[in-house]
Amino acid sequence: MNSKIRSKVESLFTEAPKTKKALELKEEIIVNLTEKYDDLVKGGKSPEEAYNNVIASIGDVDELIRSLKQNDILSLEREEQERKKTALVVSGAVGLYILSVIILITMTAVLNINGVIGTMVFLLIAGIATCILIYHFMSRPSYTKMDDTLVEEFKEWKQNSTQTNQLRKSLISIMWTLITVIYLLLSFTLNIWAYSWIIFILGAVIEQIIKLLFDMKNMKGQ
């Protein structure tokens, strides 16, 4: 009979959002109704009578479910803000990556500054951009996920992301192959082995940029 009460309450909650709050409320109602049912049976009622009595006492749950949905909208707004902040941080970091390459080219090719100093400045700026990104994504609050993750939403997200992930992976592997080819070609033909290794650092930067572009596209798609 307990499972009958459970399935009845489950059916009343089909319209409710699948949030932690809603699940807790559902459990709370089931626990209380089960206790009521047990008391009624102990008091001499037949199981059917007790079950009908319990179900009749539930009443109209529309308002309750509406209030759960309102809470859901609030958390959506919070997520929206979080997404905007992420977009800002990501675009700032990508800007820094691009700037670092421009500075490297300007310093070595235009201003004729020593290549080592140019590379150091380049690495410093790229490092700062990476630090900003890591800090942002690590310090991002995870409560929205814990509180409001929909199972359906997760499934949908996973399905979408596996497709884009495949594309991203193949792009990155093509890029690395190209870089190796260019490295060998340049080094052999121009005999610049002392400097040509820098192309691999460039490769790492390009890989990050590709990843970021995909992340940004994902965020927009959400």
Next chain:
Amino acid sequence: MSITSDLIRGHTETIILAQLVFKDSYGYEINKRVQEKTEGQYELKEATLYSAFRRLEQAGYILSYWGDETTGARRRYYTITPLGKMTYENNKKDWQQAKELIDKLI
């Protein structure tokens, strides 16, 4: 009974606060006490009860926590806050005044 229910409905939240003034409690126990005190004449619908809990919690009048029952399912207990106690006292005073006035009028 329906007219009585309408009259009482506006006081659902005060009724719940009144049950929590003396000790922390959970949904079924509160409703059971309401039934006992009214000798079975009045009972809150589950939906009304839990909607009221949500409203009271959002207003900061009550807090909830999960019990630590070792056997069976865990209950969600509610406890009244100082703000809730103050609201309860005010509502009770308001009701006393209203009751006196209505008694004089009808």
